[in-house]
Amino acid sequence: MTQPPGHITEYPLTQAGTGPYGICAGPDGALWFTEVHAGRVGRMALDGTVTTFALPTPDSGPSVITTGPDGALWFTQQKANRIGRVTTRGEVSEFALPSEGAGPFGICAGPEGALWFTQMSTHRLGRITLKGVVTEFALEGGSSPSFITSGPDGALWFTQNASNRIGRITVDGEVTGFALPTPKAGPVGITRGPDEALWFVEILADRIGRIGLDGRITEHPLPRAGARPHAIVTGADGALWFTQWGSNHIGRMTTSGEVTEYALPTGKAEPHGICAGPDGALWFAEEVGKIGRLAPR
Numbered sequence: 280m281t282q283p284p285g286h287i288t289e290y291p292l293t294q295a296g297t298g299p300y301g302i303c304a305g306p307d308g309a310l311w312f313t314e315v316h317a318g319r320v321g322r323m324a325l326d327g328t329v330t331t332f333a334l335p336t337p338d339s340g341p342s343v344i345t346t347g348p349d350g351a352l353w354f355t356q357q358k359a360n361r362i363g364r365v366t367t368r369g370e371v372s373e374f375a376l377p378s379e380g381a382g383p384f385g386i387c388a389g390p391e392g393a394l395w396f397t398q399m400s401t402h403r404l405g406r407i408t409l410k411g412v413v414t415e416f417a418l419e420g421g422s423s424p425s426f427i428t429s430g431p432d433g434a435l436w437f438t439q440n441a442s443n444r445i446g447r448i449t450v451d452g453e454v455t456g457f458a459l460p461t462p463k464a465g466p467v468g469i470t471r472g473p474d475e476a477l478w479f480v481e482i483l484a485d486r487i488g489r490i491g492l493d494g495r496i497t498e499h500p501l502p503r504a505g506a507r508p509h510a511i512v513t514g515a516d517g518a519l520w521f522t523q524w525g526s527n528h529i530g531r532m533t534t535s536g537e538v539t540e541y542a543l544p545t546g547k548a549e550p551h552g553i554c555a556g557p558d559g560a561l562w563f564a565e566e567v568g569k570i571g572r573l574a575p576r
Contacts, residue, residue: 285541285576287529289548289569290327299564301343301354301552307367310562311352312552312570313341320344320354320365323570325558332369336361339373343385343426343552345394349409353394355383362386362396362407374411378403385426385437391450395435397424404437404448416452426468426510431475432492438466438479445469445479445490457494461486464498468510473517474534480508480521487511487519487532499536506530510552515559516575522550522563529553529563529573541573 292299298316305311310323314331318339321331334341340358347353347364354363356373360381364372376383382400389395389406396405404416404424418424423441430436430447437446443464444456459466465483472478476491481498485506489497501508507525514520519532527548528540543550549566556562561573 286574287541287544288327288572288574289543289545289565290323290329290572291569292321292329295568297568298566299551299568299570300341300566302562302564302570303344303346303352303552303554304556304562305352305367306346306350308557310554310556310570311344311346311365312564313344313354315340315342315566320352320363320371322367325556329570330369332365332371334363334371335373339363342383345386345388347394347409348388348392353386353388355386355396357382357384357399362394362405362413372411374407374413376405377413378415381405385424387428387435389435389450390429390433395427395429395448397427397437399423399425399440404435416448416454418446418454419456422446425466426479428469428471428477430471430477430492436469436477436490438469440465440467445477445488445496455494457490457496459488459498460496461498464488468508468521470511470513470519472519472534473513478511478513478519480511482507482509482524487521487530489534499532499538501530502538503528503540509550510563512553512555512561514555514561514575520553520555520561522553524550529561529571531575543571545569
């Protein structure tokens with residue numbers, strides 16, 4: 280394992296204890312993030328300037344955030360059982376889910392112009408239109424779907440944290456699943472890779488996995504025990520980048536499985552969400568109260 284040169288910048292938020300968690304690149308050239316402990320959504324310009332927007336429902340637990348097909352930001356509110364939407368001007372809307380205690384968590388834009396999300400507590404997937412109409416799809420019991428992403432085949436792919444599977448659902452609601460080779464691996468983050476496959480993390484097994492469209496799975500062990508990888512994204516360099524929540528690193532893996540790690544300047548930063556920024560850098564949320572930027576050299 281080698282570590283190439285790179286530069287990490289951390290931007291502390293003005294208020295402590297807000298818990299930045301999910302992060303994505305917005306359509307306005309800025310980074311948008313959730314503050315899970317404060318019930319807010321934030322915007323960070325590339326120079327580090329932060330603007331925050333309070334949500335109508337207090338203590339709503341905003342978690343994962345994504346850019347929607349309408350140019351707004353959509354996010355899950357795990358505690359409030361809602362899906363939120365915020366425009367780049369800061370106008371917030373919330374949509375209640377039909378199932379009580381659904382625990383919405385992961386969210387992504389689908390190929391057909393709607394948003395798809397996971398319901399960890401009720402073991403379902405949800406689809407919400409831009410007008411707020413929700414459809415739910417049941418999964419097998421005890422699956423705890425976590426993250427979800429749009430695949431290269433026009434379907435949605437998602438991790439099933441408790442049942443140790445990778446799932447696939449068509450836009451018509453047809454579900455298939457693939458068991459992981461490693462027992463109790465605890466898959467969490469998932470992303471579309473640069474090679475027309477899906478890449479995901481195994482938080483309990485300290486591995487990065489790859490699943491082809493044919494369902495064939497390859498697992499790559501990480502060099503550091505206790506890394507606990509959480510979220511994953513494809514970078515501008517064609518590699519996979521992921522947060523290592525347990526070991527306090529940002530990791531990088533090539534499609535051949537070569538790993539490099541970047542230690543975070545702040546100890547016990549609890550890195551969670553990660554995204555590729557419009558500037559070619561990797562941006563990530565540190566629950567300790569900072570937004571990080573990693574510029575590979």
